[in-house]
Amino acid sequence: MADLWQNAMDHAVAAARRAGQVVREALLDDRKVMTKSSSVDLVTQTDQKVEQLIIQSVKEKFPTHRFIGEESVAAGEPCILTDDPTWIVDPIDGTTNFVHAFPFVAVSIGFSVNKQMEFGVVFSCLEDKMFTARRGSGAFCNGEPLQVSGQKDIQRSIIATEFGSNRDPEVVDKMFSSLRNVLCIPVHGMRGAGTAAINMCLVASGCVEAYYEIGMHVWDLAASSLIVSEAGGVLMDVEGKDARASADGGDARRGAKSVRCACVFRRSGRSDVPTDR
Ligand code: IPD
Structure with missing residues (x-):
C-alpha cells in the first residue's frame, strides 16, 4: 500500500534542505540578534525568515495542515496539538550556536497525525547531515540506517x-x-x-x-x-x-x-x- 505521508515527508526533506541553505548563507552576513525570555534566549531574523519559508511552502502544498512553530509561538500563536496533520517546526535549533558560528545548527521538522509522530526530519545543515525517520520504517542519516548504542554499562x-x-x-x-x-x-x-x-x-x-x-x-x-x-x-x-x-x-x-x-x-x-x- 502506498505510504499516505510519503509526499509530505519528501516535502519536509526538501524544505529542510532549502532552509539549511538559507541558514548557511546567513552565516556569511551580519546576524542581528534579539532576545526572547531572557538575555541568553536568542533569536535572529533568520529564525523567523526560515520558519516562514517552511510554513509557506507547506501551506501551498498542504493547505489544510496545521503548524506549531517555535517563532510563531513566540509571536503569540497558540501551541496546541490536535488530531489534525500538524507540522512542528524549529527553524534553527541551536540559535546560540548559529549566532556564534559554532558548527552545530539544525532545522527540525516533525509531523504528527492523531497526536502521533509520523515522520521526523533533522537537517544538521553545517555538517550536511540529513537525519530522517518514518514511523515503523527506521531512522537514517544521509540514507544510512541508524542504531542506538548497545552499551549497557x-x-x-x-x-x-x-x-x-x-x-x-x-x-x-x-x-x-x-x-x-x-x-x-x-x-x-x-x-x-x-x-x-x-x-x-x-x-x-x-x-x-x-x-x-x-x-x-x-x-x-x-x-x-x-x-x-x-x-x-x-x-x-x-x-x-x-x-x-x-x-x-x-x-x-x-x-x-x-x-x-x-x-x-x-x-x-x-x-x-x-x-x-
Ligand atoms: C534550544 C537548543 C538548546 C537547548 C534548549 C533549546 P533553540 O533550542 O536546542 O540546546 O538547551 O532547550 O530550546 O532555542 O536554539 O531553538
Whole structure:
C-alpha cells in the first residue's frame, strides 16, 4: 500500500534542505540578534525568515495542515496539538550556536497525525547531515540506517546534556548538582552540541549513550524523538515513564510550551552492537 505521508515527508526533506541553505548563507552576513525570555534566549531574523519559508511552502502544498512553530509561538500563536496533520517546526535549533558560528545548527521538522509522530526530519545543515525517520520504517542519516548504542554499562557511556537559557542561580545550582551526580557515577564523559535535536540524533547514531535536559520545548523534540525511537532508543521522563507523550506534543496538547524533562536512552540488551568500549 502506498505510504499516505510519503509526499509530505519528501516535502519536509526538501524544505529542510532549502532552509539549511538559507541558514548557511546567513552565516556569511551580519546576524542581528534579539532576545526572547531572557538575555541568553536568542533569536535572529533568520529564525523567523526560515520558519516562514517552511510554513509557506507547506501551506501551498498542504493547505489544510496545521503548524506549531517555535517563532510563531513566540509571536503569540497558540501551541496546541490536535488530531489534525500538524507540522512542528524549529527553524534553527541551536540559535546560540548559529549566532556564534559554532558548527552545530539544525532545522527540525516533525509531523504528527492523531497526536502521533509520523515522520521526523533533522537537517544538521553545517555538517550536511540529513537525519530522517518514518514511523515503523527506521531512522537514517544521509540514507544510512541508524542504531542506538548497545552499551549497557553507564560507566562506559558518554552522556549529553544542555544548560538551556535559565540563569537563575537556584536553577543553575540544580543543573550543576545533576551534572555532578551523572559525571561522578563516573561516566566516560559528558557532551553537549548546543542543539537538542542534534544531541538526540547523536543518541540515535550510537555515539552518545543518553541525553537529558530539563525544560525542552516540543519543537526541540518532535522530529528527533521519532529518529531516536526508530533507531531503537527510548524516551523517558525523570520518573522513568515513557516520555513520548511529552515529546510528541503531550505538553502542547495541554497548552504548555515546554516539557518538564526528556531523557533519551539507548535500549539495553541489543546484541548486535559492540558493548565493550
Ligand atoms: C534550544 C537548543 C538548546 C537547548 C534548549 C533549546 P533553540 O533550542 O536546542 O540546546 O538547551 O532547550 O530550546 O532555542 O536554539 O531553538
